[in-house]
Every structure is written in structure tokens, then in C-alpha cells.
Amino acid sequence: MRFSADLTFKIRNMKNINLNKLLFSALAIFMFSLSACKDDDDVDDVVIVVKDYTAIINLTQYVNDSVLQMNTSGFPYENAMMQKFKVTKLQYLISDLTFTKDDGTKIVDNGYHYVTLSDSASLTYTLSSKIPAGSYSSVGFTFGFDEEDNITGEYADLNTLGWNWPSMGMFGNLGGGYHFMRLEGDYLDSNNTSAEFKIHMGTARNDNTNPVTFEANHFDVILANSAISVANDFNFDIEMNIEEWLQNPTTWDFNVWNAPTMPIYNAQKALNLNGSSVFSFKK
Numbered sequence: 001m002r003f004s005a006d007l008t009f010k011i012r013n014m015k016n017i018n019l020n021k022l023l024f025s026a027l028a029i030f031m032f033s034l035s036a037c038k039d040d041d042d043v044d045d046v047v048i049v050v051k052d053y054t055a056i057i058n059l060t061q062y063v064n065d066s067v068l069q070m071n072t073s074g075f076p077y078e079n080a081m082m083q084k085f086k087v088t089k090l091q092y093l094i095s096d097l098t099f100t101k102d103d104g105t106k107i108v109d110n111g112y113h114y115v116t117l118s119d120s121a122s123l124t125y126t127l128s129s130k131i132p133a134g135s136y137s138s139v140g141f142t143f144g145f146d147e148e149d150n151i152t153g154e155y156a157d158l159n160t161l162g163w164n165w166p167s168m169g170m171f172g173n174l175g176g177g178y179h180f181m182r183l184e185g186d187y188l189d190s191n192n193t194s195a196e197f198k199i200h201m202g203t204a205r206n207d208n209t210n211p212v213t214f215e216a217n218h219f220d221v222i223l224a225n226s227a228i229s230v231a232n233d234f235n236f237d238i239e240m241n242i243e244e245w246l247q248n249p250t251t252w253d254f255n256v257w258n259a260p261t262m263p264i265y266n267a268q269k270a271l272n273l274n275g276s277s278v279f280s281f282k283k
Contacts, residue, residue: 052130056235057097059115059123060282061090063242070117075188080247083254085187085197087242091116092181093163094238095149096142097127099228102135112145114158131230139226139236143275144180144218150203152176165202171263175203175214181271183245187254198259199245204268217272223281237282244278245271 061068063077068087075084095112109129115122144150152167153159158178167176183199204215228236246252250270261267 050132050134052132053230054233055097055109055127055131056233057113057125057127058235058237059094059113059125059240060237061117061240061242063087068117068242075186077243079243079254080251081253083187085185085254087183087185089117089182089184090242091163091179092183092240093144093158093178094125094141095145098140099131099136099230100138100140100222102137107131107136112149112155114161114163131234133230135227135229137227138222139228139281140220140222141238142218142220143279144201145178146218147216150177150216150218166262171260174205174262177203180218183242187258190255195254196259197254197257198261199257199267199271200260200262201268201271202262204265204272205263206265208265215269217268219272219275221276221279223279226281228283239280239282241278241280245274248274248277250274 068090069076070090071088072086075086077085077087079085091114093112093114095110097109097111099107101107107129109127111128113122113125115125117123152164155178158164163179165177165179166172166174179200179202181199181201185197186194187197189195202217204217206213206215223238226236228234250273252270252274257264257267257270261271
């Protein structure tokens, strides 16, 4: 079959037009693919870095809103029963500092810290764990050791300090593990005579059961109004309010519970219950 020259020209033009369209489409697809790949690469290259920061905790002690004064000549303090007293020794242990995020995620430092007012250096606690940047709804800790950590003889430094809670001795088996607190001093008894008190806290031995049982006596603290935003190295205070050990909900009578308190079950449980209001947060 023969085609006219005019028809041949039209067909050639159509072929050229279709080829141009095809080339344009291919080029568009290639450029889109290149752009998509570049976007993917850009996404892959974005790394969100959350920095970690150092937390320093200051351990402070108060009685009725005044800084605790140790080894005073007189009896400057008064408990809820209007018994006058002074403090000559204060030692305690906290562990498992916990920062809770707004979404409930917890950042836990698994260390512990021993405080003694005879050593001012112990009043500062630098956490071994770094705390990630972010907003936290609360700060908390364990007073003493929980059951998992309160293991007799486990910690060489505490053994050296004589911080052990007896598994045998003059009071018999008190359950072992470690002390949580020693709060000692003198008070004026019912005869207005100076008498000694030793408030020691640890595992509670219940002699009312058969056989005798030993109860974990630590407690967990979530500090009120302790929301904190971490964006750099930071510090805050954990305040111990001594008077709260002696009241709320159990009123402490020095004439009944003085020295020793270690083997007295009710005294141990009173300390556990009263402890919920002892600590406060200050930024």
C-alpha cells in the first residue's frame, strides 16, 4: 500500500509527539523517584538525641520548720506529747531514686545512699545514673532497702559501718539485712529527768505469730509537688521533717518506746506508717 507524502508526514509527526511525551513522562518519574529517595535518605539521616544529665540531691533535716541542731546543751524540741528532746545521732539510708515521666515511664537509679549527720559530705548524693532530658511528674525513692536488696552481708561498705540489722545477738534474730535509720538522743521523762532514746528502724519481727515472722519494713516515697523538667545538670533537696517520725498517725511516747526499739514490733510498724509524711521536696 502506498501513502501520500502528506499522510507520511503526519504519521512521522505523531511518532515524534508520542516519543516526546514518553521521554517527558520517563524524566518526570525519574525526578520523582530521585526526590523520594532523597527524602528517604533525609529521614534516615535524622537522629533524635536525648541528652542525659547529672542529678545531685541535697539531704536536709528539719524539726518543726527549723534546721535540726545536733548535740545541743538543752532540749530544744518537743514532740506531740509535749515531751522535750534533743538529737545526738541521725543516720539513715535511701535507695532506688525514681523519676516518673508524664506518661508513667520510670527512670530508676538502682544505687543507695547512707546519710550520717556526723559527716557533712554524706548530705550530698550524686546519682550514679544519668537522667534523660524531659519532663517528670514526680520524684520518689525507697526508705531503706526493699526485700530484693535487703540481704544480710551484701554490701561491704555498710558492713564496715556496722549498719547491719541483727540476725543474731542480744535481742535474738531480728530478721537480718540492714538498718534503715538510727535516730538517737535524750528526752525529759515523766520525772523531768534526762533519759536516753534510741529509735532504730529495720525489719519488723512479729512475735505474735507462731512461728515468729519477719516483715519487710521499708516504705516507698513519692514526693509531693516534685514535678521537674530536666534540660541540664540539676539538683534538688529532700527534706526530712524529724517531728513527723513521732506523729501522724501514731503519737510517739518516749516513756513507752525509748531504748531499745529494735525488737518492738509495734514501734517498728509505727515508724513505717509515720514515715509517709516525713519527707518533702524542694527545688
